[in-house]
Amino acid sequence: MQRRRPKGFSVPETTIVGSILTAIAVALLPFLARVNSVDEAHGVGHNLEKLRVEIQRYRADHGGVAPPSLTHLTLASDASGRVMPKDGQPVEFPFGPYLVSLPNNPSSTAPSGRRARVRLTTSDPPTATDLTAGNVGGWLYNPTTGGVWVDHDQHFHR
Secondary structure, three states: OOOOOOOOOOHHHHHHHHHHHHHHHHHHHHHHHHHHHHHHHHHHHHHHHHHHHHHHHHHHOOOOOOOHHHHHHHEEEEOOOOOOOOOOOOOOOOOOOOOOOOOOOOOOOOOOHHHHOEEEEEOOOOHHHHOOOOOOEEEEEEEEOOOEEEEOOOOOOO
């Protein structure tokens, strides 16, 4: 008479496979953390470059004058920089909006809705004292020069 082998895995087999999978996961953790930091750095660089390009487009359309604030990039305006009035009257503006909304600073530790905040600065380039404490800022912007930087102590020098 033949013995029937029970179906499924035994406890030792399951334990061995689980241990191997755990060892592989532990070995991959540093790699995954590095990938996330590289993605964050690329996101910061991309969004910063997007802002700088749109500031240059604004300057080209407005006689070399930088926008008074980064939120002006999200508004339609005429050649003098006058934005559409809030009363909703239809006015023909030849320029903008340049962005639908301001991009987030992916390196910010601020809550999701506050990662696009802009702090005005008069320094060009900004100094460490211009940064928001705790890396919860979005962007630093100098309206006089049109310079924009990341409001984060590891990225603001870009």
